[in-house]
Amino acid sequence: xxxxxxxxxxxxxxxxxxxxxxxxGHHLRVWRTAVDMVREIAFDLPAALLISLDxxxxxxxxxxxxxxxxxxxCLAALSPCCPVIVHTSNGDRGSLMMGELExxxxxxxxxxPIGEDWIEMDWxxxxxxxxxxxxxxxxxGPSLRSxx
Numbered sequence: 001x002x003x004x005x006x007x008x009x010x011x012x013x014x015x016x017x018x019x020x021x022x023x024x025g026h027h028l029r030v031w032r033t034a035v036d037m038v039r040e041i042a043f044d045l046p047a048a049l050l051i052s053l054d055x056x057x058x059x060x061x062x063x064x065x066x067x068x069x070x071x072x073x074c075l076a077a078l079s080p081c082c083p084v085i086v087h088t089s090n091g092d093r094g095s096l097m098m099g100e101l102e103x104x105x106x107x108x109x110x111x112x113p114i115g116e117d118w119i120e121m122d123w124x125x126x127x128x129x130x131x132x133x134x135x136x137x138x139x140x141g142p143s144l145r146s147x148x
Contacts, residue, residue, distance in 0.1 A: 001047040002127075005071050006087075007032045007057045014119045015052070022127050023049070033057060034066030038074045048082045050130050051075070052123070055088035055097060072097040076104030083107040083130050087123060 002019050006012050012030055019028050029044055031037035034057060055068035068088060075084065084106050088094040094110060101108040109126045111118065 001026055001044060001049060002028045003037075003041060003044055003048050003051045004028065004030045005034060005037050005053045005057070005068055006030055007054065007060075007065065011119065015123070018120055018124045018127065022124065023131055032065065033060055033063075034068060034070040035064075037071050038066070041071070041074065042078075045078070045081055049134055050082055050085065050127065052085040052087055053097065055086075055090045055093045067093070068097055069093060069100070072100045075106060076100045078104070080104065080106040083109060085109045085111055085123065085126055085130075087111045087113060089113045 002023070004012075004015060006015065015030075016028055019026070026049065027047075031040070053068040053071055057065040057067055059065055068086070072084075072086075084101055086094050086097045086101075086108065088097070089112065098108055098110055109130075111123045111126060113119075115121070
């Protein structure tokens with residue numbers, strides 16, 4: 001399962017297409033607000049293969065959504081279970097998120113949203129590498145292609 005913090009519907013559609021191509025049969029769970037993700041993420045962490053986080057989020061119906069740093073702080077307090085991709089254009093906050101994840105012992109990657117195809121090329125390349133490494137680690141266990 002991919003757990004994602006992202007509030008832009010067009011980007012979510014593109015992330016979904018890449019994820020479905022690289023990990024068919026594996027679910028994608030998207031939160032539009034950090035507040036909701038922090039509240040609910042513990043239920044999905046055991047099944048997570050990867051987490052991908054944006055930082056800057058638009059308010060939803062006038063409600064403050066929080067930001068990617070809120071989720072990062074939550075993750076840093078938990079035992080690492082899978083890699084995290086930080087995919088924000090906010091350079092300073094993205095660096096802080098990476099540092100917080102490092103302090104928490106999480107394997108992390110940074111993708112800068114540059115160019116028209118950054119999701120398909122840059123983000124997709126990291127996802128492909130993470131999934132490949134996951135297959136190697138689970139060679140004696142269930143296959144990645146199994147949605148269980």
